[in-house]
Amino acid sequence: MLGSLLTALTAAAERSRAAGRTTSDRIRRFETEQLTLHVLTATVVFLIVLPVLIAALVSTKRAGIVTSIADLAPGGHALSNYRRALIGLEFWRYMLNSFVMSVAVVVGKLIVSLLAALVIVYYRFPYKNAVFLFILFTLLLPVPVRFVPLYRLTTELGMGNTIFAITVPYLASATTVFILRQHFLSIPASLVETAKVDGVGPLRFLWSVLVPMSRAVLVGVSVIMFVYTWNQYLWPLVIINAESLQVAQVGLSLLRGQASTGEVAWSMVMTGSILTLLPPLALLVLFRRQLLETFTIQQK
Amino acid sequence: MSTHEVFTDRLQAGVLLLPTMVVSLLFLYYPTVRAIGLSFYQASLARGDVFVGLENYRRLAGSTEYLRSVLLSVLFATCVVVGVMAVALCVSFLIHEIEVGKGLYLVAVIWPYALPPAVAGLVFLFIAHPNIGIFTSYIEALGIDVNWFSNGPQAFVVVLVAAVWKQIGYNVIFMTAALGNVPESLTETAELDGVSRTQRLLRVYVPIISPTLVFLVIMNTIYGFFGTFAMVDLMTKGGPAGATNILIYDLYRTAFQFYEFGFASAKSVVLFVAVGLLMYGQFRLSDRYAYYGG
Numbered sequence: 001m002l003g004s005l006l007t008a009l010t011a012a013a014e015r016s017r018a019a020g021r022t023t024s025d026r027i028r029r030f031e032t033e034q035l036t037l038h039v040l041t042a043t044v045v046f047l048i049v050l051p052v053l054i055a056a057l058v059s060t061k062r063a064g065i066v067t068s069i070a071d072l073a074p075g076g077h078a079l080s081n082y083r084r085a086l087i088g089l090e091f092w093r094y095m096l097n098s099f100v101m102s103v104a105v106v107v108g109k110l111i112v113s114l115l116a117a118l119v120i121v122y123y124r125f126p127y128k129n130a131v132f133l134f135i136l137f138t139l140l141l142p143v144p145v146r147f148v149p150l151y152r153l154t155t156e157l158g159m160g161n162t163i164f165a166i167t168v169p170y171l172a173s174a175t176t177v178f179i180l181r182q183h184f185l186s187i188p189a190s191l192v193e194t195a196k197v198d199g200v201g202p203l204r205f206l207w208s209v210l211v212p213m214s215r216a217v218l219v220g221v222s223v224i225m226f227v228y229t230w231n232q233y234l235w236p237l238v239i240i241n242a243e244s245l246q247v248a249q250v251g252l253s254l255l256r257g258q259a260s261t262g263e264v265a266w267s268m269v270m271t272g273s274i275l276t277l278l279p280p281l282a283l284l285v286l287f288r289r290q291l292l293e294t295f296t297i298q299q300k
Numbered sequence: 301m302s303t304h305e306v307f308t309d310r311l312q313a314g315v316l317l318l319p320t321m322v323v324s325l326l327f328l329y330y331p332t333v334r335a336i337g338l339s340f341y342q343a344s345l346a347r348g349d350v351f352v353g354l355e356n357y358r359r360l361a362g363s364t365e366y367l368r369s370v371l372l373s374v375l376f377a378t379c380v381v382v383g384v385m386a387v388a389l390c391v392s393f394l395i396h397e398i399e400v401g402k403g404l405y406l407v408a409v410i411w412p413y414a415l416p417p418a419v420a421g422l423v424f425l426f427i428a429h430p431n432i433g434i435f436t437s438y439i440e441a442l443g444i445d446v447n448w449f450s451n452g453p454q455a456f457v458v459v460l461v462a463a464v465w466k467q468i469g470y471n472v473i474f475m476t477a478a479l480g481n482v483p484e485s486l487t488e489t490a491e492l493d494g495v496s497r498t499q500r501l502l503r504v505y506v507p508i509i510s511p512t513l514v515f516l517v518i519m520n521t522i523y524g525f526f527g528t529f530a531m532v533d534l535m536t537k538g539g540p541a542g543a544t545n546i547l548i549y550d551l552y553r554t555a556f557q558f559y560e561f562g563f564a565s566a567k568s569v570v571l572f573v574a575v576g577l578l579m580y581g582q583f584r585l586s587d588r589y590a591y592y593g594g
Contacts, residue, residue, distance in 0.1 A: 037394060038401070044391055044394065044409075048412065049408055051423050052415070054427055055419075055423045068438075069434065071434075113320070115316040116319075119316045122306060125313045131317065135324065138328045142522065145575070148338070150327065152334075168323065172320050172327070172328060192304060192306050202316075249416055252418050252419070252534075269426070273419045273423055277416060280416070281414045281415075284410070284413065292477060295473050
């Protein structure tokens with residue numbers, strides 16, 4: 001199909017060239033087109049960013065009630081709002097819990113998945129494909145499908161209401177193992193043979209060859225895992241009862257409840273929303289190149 | 301056999317695989333199997349577990365409320381997939397066609413990927429609030445009475461828009477990457493021929509990036525069914541009158557508001573089977589129609 005399309009297109013191109021379209025004509029057309037494109041794209045991008053821009057503006061105002069576009073001028077209460085949310089309403093606690101949870105999951109998942117990917121790429125053993133399938137199949141078992149028995153199990157194991165409850169169940173990751181496997185396979189096999197000849201063991205090989213050679217992918221995967229963990233809502237909501245142990249996502253709704261009595265309710269809620277958005281956003285902006293690279297592997 | 305496989309110590313392999321296997325078995329496979337088991341019991345906090353056979357499934361089959369939730373979820377997920385992909389494709393194409401300053405637009409548009417669903421829910425609750433929403437008075441000036449706290453279809457649309465908005469960034473990441481991989485020569489040929497932009501997108505690019513599109517349809521479907529829980533919980537709590545009571549929210553309520561664990565397990569088994577079938581169907585269909593390189 002593609003072949004015939006190509007031929008058709010080439011033939012058509014020849015014809016139009018023969019018709020004699022001048023170069024300057026084309027350049028002028030090109031420039032106006034680019035201008036139109038910029039205007040169009042900027043508008044669309046602005047619309048997509050707008051809701052959070054509004055939230056950010058409201059977080060700088062004293063009263064959060066904004067009923068018309070005219071009310072959108074930024075207020076001078078940014079500092080006091082953020083201080084009040086973080087310290088007065090103790091939002092720092094939720095942020096810290098989220099942060100501990102996310103870092104623990106990222107580090108744990110990286111170690112566990114690196115070991116699994118090492119075995120799957122560099123070891124020969126029976127039923128290897130079955131093991132790989134066993135890991136990949138977990139993609140079909142997302143938290144929402146199994147959270148009722150998971151709740152019972154976690155409670156029975158005495159892990160309910162602890163940091164373990166919101167970290168350990170996340171440690172196995174089919175996606176991470178898969179991405180690492182794809183990447184390891186692209187590293188020349190001669191490297192591992194040399195290492196073997198030099199008497200380098202598998203763990204040394206992992207640490208001093210594979211990890212340095214996978215830096216971009218490891219960073220990309222870590223960002224994906226961090227964002228995923230940071231954004232968890234349902235599982236912490238169910239398994240964590242103690243308010244002081246709750247994560248930022250659920251803490252937001254607590255903030256909404258606490259603040260709704262005062263007149264500053266919405267500006268507090270928007271302040272909390274912006275605070276909750278900042279960590280994953282910062283990672284995305286900082287590591288966007290590695291992230292895009294990793295996404296490309298994930299697609300293959 | 302791959303030349304990468306230089307290590308043969310089976311014991312070592314087993315030890316290194318152990319963490320993944322233990323966590324997968326204990327926290328992924330076991331709860332799934334147990335959900336199937338529990339679905340045959342009447343299980344609640346107070347009375348302990350009583351075997352009731354297929355009673356839970358019979359209850360499900362006879363519940364019009366549940367049937368409504370099923371239809372609602374399918375409609376919601378379909379609208380999410382179509383909405384997200386249509387918008388993301390347009391945005392990605394616009395960015396792809398731009399020569400200078402691509403990166404800036406890209407960063408501005410993919411950041412909703414980092415946006416927590418809970419934040420998306422709260423921000424939309426605020427800007428679309430029936431009384432204090434920023435655009436509410438303007439929309440009402442057009443003669444539409446905004447009250448999605450009591451109007452079901454309106455609530456459905458508001459949650460849907462929030463869900464679509466939050467997922468655009470993720471899709472744009474994959475689509476721009478795929479568009480960037482389309483051979484330059486193909487674009488040039490199409491351009492020289494004077495093939496219009498939209499035609500080029502639909503006739504040339506979409507077929508070539510279809511493997512990416514298939515991948516995204518699957519990811520967006522899962523998102524539509526599961527990923528929007530926080531938005532529903534924060535914006536509508538499934539209401540008004542069940543208008544946004546999608547399956548995952550219904551399941552949560554059955555388990556953690558009514559504490560009917562057996563009945564909830566039956567619901568999660570149905571959800572599991574439904575999503576499994578849906579993904580299988582998409583894979584089969586896409587295999588026939590998608591263009592995979594070459």
